[in-house]
Amino acid sequence: MAAELFELELYGDNVERRYRRMRPEVEAMPWGTFDTTGLPEVAVTMARKQWTGAAYQEHRTAVACAATLRALMECRAPLDLIAMASRFPLDELVHVELTARMAMELGGGTEIQFEPDHMIIDAEESLPPLLRAADMIARFFCVGEAVSIPMLRATWHAARHPLPRAVLGRIVKDEAAHGVFGFLFLDWALESMTEADRRHIAVAADRGIMAVRALWRGIEQRRTTGYDESLGDALGWLHSDAYLELAARSLETQVRKPLLERGIPITR
Amino acid sequence: MRKRTGRKLLVATLGVGAVSYVACGGSCVANLVPPPLDAGADRAADTAADTTTDTFSPMDLVANLVAPSQ
Numbered sequence: 001m002a003a004e005l006f007e008l009e010l011y012g013d014n015v016e017r018r019y020r021r022m023r024p025e026v027e028a029m030p031w032g033t034f035d036t037t038g039l040p041e042v043a044v045t046m047a048r049k050q051w052t053g054a055a056y057q058e059h060r061t062a063v064a065c066a067a068t069l070r071a072l073m074e075c076r077a078p079l080d081l082i083a084m085a086s087r088f089p090l091d092e093l094v095h096v097e098l099t100a101r102m103a104m105e106l107g108g109g110t111e112i113q114f115e116p117d118h119m120i121i122d123a124e125e126s127l128p129p130l131l132r133a134a135d136m137i138a139r140f141f142c143v144g145e146a147v148s149i150p151m152l153r154a155t156w157h158a159a160r161h162p163l164p165r166a167v168l169g170r171i172v173k174d175e176a177a178h179g180v181f182g183f184l185f186l187d188w189a190l191e192s193m194t195e196a197d198r199r200h201i202a203v204a205a206d207r208g209i210m211a212v213r214a215l216w217r218g219i220e221q222r223r224t225t226g227y228d229e230s231l232g233d234a235l236g237w238l239h240s241d242a243y244l245e246l247a248a249r250s251l252e253t254q255v256r257k258p259l260l261e262r263g264i265p266i267t268r
Numbered sequence: 269m270r271k272r273t274g275r276k277l278l279v280a281t282l283g284v285g286a287v288s289y290v291a292c293g294g295s296c297v298a299n300l301v302p303p304p305l306d307a308g309a310d311r312a313a314d315t316a317a318d319t320t321t322d323t324f325s326p327m328d329l330v331a332n333l334v335a336p337s338q
Contacts, residue, residue: 003288003290005280005282006278006280007276007278007279007280008276008277008278009274009275009276009277010274010275010276010277011272011274012272012273012274012275013272013273013274045284045285046285048284048285049284049285049287052278052280052285053287055278056289057330060330061330063330064330097277100277100278101277103278104277104278104279108279108280108281108284109278109279109280109281110280110281110284110285110286110287111280111281111282111283111284111285111286111287112280112286112287112288112289113286113287113288113289113290114288114289114290115289115290118327119327120327120330121325121327121328139328139329139330140329140330143329144329144330145330204328207325207328208328208329210328211325211326211327211328211329212329214326215326215329
């Protein structure tokens with residue numbers, strides 16, 4: 001599969017108007033107020049790169065939410081639970097727009113090459129529908145989304161400029177429901193699951209946990225100890241040390257503890 | 269065909285902050301740090317840091333993990 005450049009477009013006209021009516025908060029944000037004058041070029045480029053990367057990650061998360069939604073329908077999860085999850089792909093698309101527009105506000109997106117066929121790892125097709133859903137929910141929601149909540153909230157609090165603060169605030173608000181969703185699903189699904197099923201969920205969750213830890217090891221190896229104020233303004237990002245400290249605590253309280261409490265035998 | 273007034277939402281500048289997520293799909297297992305991998309950067313040094321033999325991929329995870337500046 002050939003690599004593609006990560007760029008995005010809007011259809012416009014009535015389609016955009018309908019979308020805007022669904023999520024009017026996007027246009028209400030203070031777009032066009034981020035003045036990069038006086039900021040070092042290297043800081044602005046880094047900010048563009050990070051916000052473009054955030055847009056790509058949000059896009060991947062939208063793919064994961066859509067794949068999960070299909071699996072929830074296939075396993076006939078409770079209708080109200082599926083309805084709750086049906087909002088998630090739209091939430092993620094809104095986050096894609098917000099983060100992409102932040103990159104454009106700072107001067108434009110940076111180069112990301114990706115493979116559309118390999119954006120997420122689906123559950124194995126041979127698994128029964130309930131376990132397919134559980135496999136993805138364990139990785140994407142019980143680990144990924146759950147650990148994201150405190151990280152996003154802290155980053156939101158660190159943001160000073162009104163624009164990144166509004167963007168991050170919106171994402172934090174939406175992600176709160178995403179973070180608890182995985183455990184709501186487990187509380188229903190585990191009623192009909194065997195010990196072998198629980199072990200399968202544990203393996204899936206462990207894969208997610210290992211991926212999170214590997215990500216943080218990468219940050220640790222390259223972390224910056226000096227905090228550049230101008231960079232902080234452009235990024236609206238947390239300082240590396242604060243991020244890593246909170247990350248370790250959050251993995252324990254938001255992921256490992258609730259999984260173990262539900263009898264999921266994770267080992268990571 | 270009806271003419272529409274669509275527009276670009278995200279336009280990339282080629283060569284600026286280039287990152288590649290290619291070859292990080294379902295076949296990537298173990299000994300990998302997650303993306304983004306800076307194109308042409310010190311990937312070998314990164315991968316050598318993780319010596320576990322566990323099977324996982326960066327793509328096992330999706331998360332809004334807004335990482336700090338690196």
